[in-house]
Amino acid sequence: MKYAYINGTILEHAQATLHISDLGLxxxxxxxxFLRVLEGIPVFLEDHLDRFARSAALLELEPPHGPEELARVVLELIGRNQISEGGIQMLLTGGYSEDAFTPGRPNLIITPIPVNPPPPQLYEKGGKIILHQNRRELPEAKTTDYLVAVRLAKRARAEGATEVVYHDGRWVFEGGRSSLLLVKNGVLVTAKEEVLPGITRKHLLEVARPLLPIEERPFTLEELYYADEVILTGATRQVMPITQIEDRPVGNGQVGPWAKVLMEAFQRHLGAYLSQRRANAVHKASPH
Amino acid sequence: MKYAYINGTILEHAQATLHISDLGLxxxxxxxxFLRVLEGIPVFLEDHLDRFARSAALLELEPPHGPEELARVVLELIGRNQISEGGIQMLLTGGYSEDAFTPGRPNLIITPIPVNPPPPQLYEKGGKIILHQNRRELPEAKTTDYLVAVRLAKRARAEGATEVVYHDGRWVFEGGRSSLLLVKNGVLVTAKEEVLPGITRKHLLEVARPLLPIEERPFTLEELYYADEVILTGATRQVMPITQIEDRPVGNGQVGPWAKVLMEAFQRHLGAYLSQRRANAVHKASPH
Known part of the structure; x- marks a missing residue:
């Protein structure tokens, strides 16, 4: 974490500041x-750049650079910070605002973030989720609206839960930092609207499509409670089985067969992605 | 706007920065x-300090100073910036966070903000509001969650509206930057829960109490549409009559008699508050 990028300049991370009139603040x-770096490669970078542009458009913010330049900065930061395993955050704010309300020219920050991957036993035994009535404002955009997630993290930790899942009393939306999927009678179900379009979720659906039927539709709290299996996805947690909802077991309380199949299939998919990026990098670097 | 305050230090406003790892950002x-400064006096300062402490507690943030020291800094900034009419913002963030998620020691910022009071015709002819389905997360706390308000400001301006009012399809909550009251059959009605405890609203209720019956309870969209009068309150707009909701007039479309009475009563109340603060200041400064 030596270097960060702000508005066109790479500078010492310790010196990376914004004026207090920034509208993000x-x-x-x-x-x-937020994107994971594995083996020095920014995972699913193209998808993250796509979603970044879509989120920005929903807030009517125009990024100062297109995806090519953003990708170049990400790679430069990975190189200069010598990141083999870690994370990169890209942040686009409403810019400096004199009246503290009207957006100005957006500020763009790109910075490395240290990552603590979840412990292996969460994948072997499955994790616990807790529920909270909440709906993110403008859920299709990845905004910095994490008020509830940050506030409930302590309660989640105290209760041994890995994630807080939002619902409106009837419909289940998503985790505070993850997408949610369930398996019932051999069908994979996951919400498509009124939630963040998760990128790990998208790739998991890609690998799941040849394996089992998929229903992309809203599901209820009742369906969640009576699911055979529940799965969380996210950039850091990747594909994680959930075996407990509040104080109730999911199915028989063990990691289910579909979760195992899907975790393995996702790891193969991710491995293939990383191999291909490595090959591309070698190809680009070669003199031919 | 020459000076601002960050974490114990008053510094040049232009130099007032936070590191990008701040959890507010x-x-x-x-x-x-946000509090109004009129005649060099911070209006309803005690109420704002109270609410600041309550909001901070709801987010489990501990301000580094108690209300006396915060009041002292506010007065010092008003003096050093020579503010006669304007505004002051106090901001308490989750602090610097290495993992960009876990709160650290809070950052405290106090800074002047220029204010453009609404044009007089809004008080003479009344303003227009537009409606939007939204509920602020953790509405009782004054957080920086203004995503929807900032995003809709352009639409409001384009439609000639002074404010966006949030509802859930049935219940009406509050404006993006204001509290909402209605008058029906001589009774003043305003929500008390699931909304920000508005300070101008509180003072308006104080002056209204001897004048007409008050019901502090949730009200519906239907009640809003069929109200005799609608009133908005806020630190900058003070007490503002609303004569149009989307494309429908409120009552006969004119500023109603209760709005006139309440605007006048509030101005007297505010005048008395300012006189008393001036007297206190003279008293404190006198050598007796």
């Missing part, structure tokens, strides 16, 4: 992306 | 207060 008006 | 985890 003052009014929570900002979008971001 | 990264995750919208911050509370604030």
């Amino acid at each position: 003052r009014r929570g008006y900002a979008v971001f992306e | 990264r995750r919208g985890y911050a509370v604030f207060e």
Whole structure:
């Protein structure tokens, strides 16, 4: 974490500051992306750049650079910070605002973030989720609206839960930092609207499509409670089985067969992605 | 706007920066207060300090100073910036966070903000509001969650509206930056729960109490549409009559008699408050 990028300049991370009139700070008006770096490669970078642009458009913020330049900065930061395993955050704010309300020219920040991957036993035994009635404002955009997630993290930790899942009393939306899927009678179900379009979720659906039927539709709390299996996805947690909802077991309380199949299939898919990026990098670097 | 305050230090406003790892910027985890300065006096300062402490407690943030020291800084900033008419914002964030998620030691910022009071015709002819289905997360706390308000400001302006009012399809909550009251059959009605405890609203209720019956309870969209009068309150707009909801007039479309009475009563109340503060200031400064 030696270097960060702000508005066109790479500078010492310790010196990376914004003026207090920034609208991200003052009014929570900002979008971001977080992407995992594995083996020095930014995982699913193209998808993250796509979603970054879509989130920005939903807030009527125009990024100062297109995806090619953003990708170049991400790769430069990975190189200069010598990141083999870690994370990169891209943040686009409403910019400096004199009246603390009207957006100005967006500020763009790209910075490395240290990552603590979840412990292996969460994948072997499955994790616990807790539920909370909440709906993110403008859920299709990845904004910095994490008020509830940050506030409930302590309660989640105290209860041994890995994630807080939002619902409205009837419909289940998503985790505070993850997408949610369930398996019932051999069908994979996951919400498509009124939730963040998860990128790990998208790739998991890609590998799941040849394996089992998929229904992309809203599901209820009751369906969640009576699911055979529940799965969380996210950039850091990847594909994680959930075996407990509040104090109730999911199915028989063990990691289910579909979760195992899907975790393995996702790891193969991710491995293939990383191999291909490595090959491309070698190809680009070669003199031919 | 020459000076601002950050974490114990008054510094040049232009130099007032936070590191990009601040959790207010990264995750919208911050509370604030905005208070009007009139005749060099911070209006309803005690109420704002109270609410600041309550908002902070709801986010489990501990302000580094108690209300006396915060009041002292506010007065010092008013003096050093020579503010006669304007505004002051106090902001308390989740602090610097290495993992961009776990709160650290809160950052406290106090800074002047320029204010453009609404044009007089809004008080003479009344304003227009537009409606939007939204509920602020953790509405009782004054957080920096203004994503929807900032995003809709352009639409409001384009439609000639002074404010966006949030509802859930049935119940009406509050304006993006204001509290909402209605008058029906001589009774003043305003929501008390699931909304920000508005300070101008509180003072308006104080002056209204001897004048007409008050019901502090939730009200519906239907009640809003069929109200005799509608009133908005806020630190900058003070007490503002609303004569149009979307494309429908409120009552006969004119500023109603209760709005006139309440605007006048509030101005007297505010005048008395300012006189008393001036007297206190003279008293404190006198050598007796």
